[in-house]
Amino acid sequence: MRGPSFSGMTLVLLDHPNLAKSRINAALAEAVRDVPGVTLHDLHAAYPDRTLDVPREQQLVREHDQIVFQFPFQWYSVPSLLKQWMDEVLLPGFAYDGPKGLLAGKTLQVVTSTGGVEEAYRDGGFHRFPMSTLLTPLENTARRVGMAFAPPLILHDVRGVSDAELAVHAARYRNMLASFGVCLIA
Numbered sequence: 465m466r467g468p469s470f471s472g473m474t475l476v477l478l479d480h481p482n483l484a485k486s487r488i489n490a491a492l493a494e495a496v497r498d499v500p501g502v503t504l505h506d507l508h509a510a511y512p513d514r515t516l517d518v519p520r521e522q523q524l525v526r527e528h529d530q531i532v533f534q535f536p537f538q539w540y541s542v543p544s545l546l547k548q549w550m551d552e553v554l555l556p557g558f559a560y561d562g563p564k565g566l567l568a569g570k571t572l573q574v575v576t577s578t579g580g581v582e583e584a585y586r587d588g589g590f591h592r593f594p595m596s597t598l599l600t601p602l603e604n605t606a607r608r609v610g611m612a613f614a615p616p617l618i619l620h621d622v623r624g625v626s627d628a629e630l631a632v633h634a635a636r637y638r639n640m641l642a643s644f645g646v647c648l649i650a
Contacts, residue, residue, distance in 0.1 A: 472501055472529060472644065473501050473502075473503065473527060473528040473529055473530070474499075474501060474502045474503070474528055474529070474530040474531075474532060474573075474641050474644050475502075475503050475505060475524055475525065475527075475528035475530070475531050475532065476493075476496060476502060476503065476504045476505060476532040476534055476575075476641070477505055477507060477531065477532065477533055477534065477546060477549065478493055478504060478505065478506045478507060478534045478535070479507045479508065479533075479534070479535045479542065479543045479545045479546035479549075480506075480508065480535065480536060480543070481508065481543055481544075481545075483506065483508065483509075486536075487622070487630070488536070488577045488619060488622045488625070488630065489534065489535070489536060489577065491630055491631075491634050492534060492575065492577075492619075492633075492634055492637055493506070493534070494634075495634035495635065495637055495638045496637060496638050496641050499638060499641050499642050500642070501641075501642075501644070502641050502642075503524065503528065505524065507545045507546065507549060508545060511545070514545060514548065516548065516549060516552050516553070518552050518553055518555075521549065521552075521553045522553055522558055525553065525559075525567070525570075528570070529569070529570050529571065529644075530570065530571045530572075530573055530614075530641075530644050531570060531571070531572050531573070531611070532572075532573045532574075532575055532641070533546060533572065533573070533574050533575070533576075533602065534575040534576070535575075535576055536576065536577050536578075536622075537576045537577060537578045537598075537618075540591075540598050541601075542602070550605065554605070554609055559609040560608060560609045560610065566609075566610065567609045567610050567611050568610035568611070569610070569611075569612075570610075570611045570612070571611060571612045571613075571614050571644075572602070572605070572606035572611045572612070572613050572614065573614040573616075573617070573640075574599060574602055574614075574616040574617070574618075575616070575617045575618075575637060576599075576616065576617075576618055576619075577618070577619040577620075577622045578595075578618065578619070578620045578621070578622065579621070579622055579623060580620060580621065581620055581621045581624070582620040582621070584620075585598070585620070595616065595618055599616055617636065617637060617640060619633050
């Protein structure tokens with residue numbers, strides 16, 4: 465087995481059930497669409513029938529060093545098409561094989577948005593747990609397949625976010641992705 469090679473490329477796996485009606489995820493996707501080294505992959509646009517081309521998806525993962533899961537946080541989890549992607553793409557022999565994953569050296573980055581205010585996501589808050597706890601299954605997925613888990617980028621209170629706040633968050637997202645390849649090369 466050959467060791468990983470690094471391209472500095474980022475694959476954004478976008479899962480939003482209705483991106484045309486999305487204010488937040490549509491703005492975030494637009495902010496990173498033209499970032500050099502970033503491949504924006506809208507799962508719903510690519511697979512309207514929900515039948516994944518697994519070899520194509522695995523090739524995309526091979527070609528990128530950072531994988532971003534961009535999605536609205538729904539019922540304490542990822543939306544269903546992203547979960548299906550994880551179930552069908554991250555298979556034994558591809559994503560992991562024994563104690564060391566074949567995706568070792570790659571990074572998983574979560575970019576998500578919540579309907580609740582940030583204070584609702586804390587111990588004893590309305591949702592009972594902080595986001596770091598609620599995102600543990602994704603962190604464990606990354607670790608299981610040998611990937612590093614980057615600190616998540618979260619936008620809370622999507623209904624209360626002003627256009628100016630959204631623009632600042634989108635710029636933060638864009639800059640984060642733009643700097644990924646630079647950090648690998650430097």
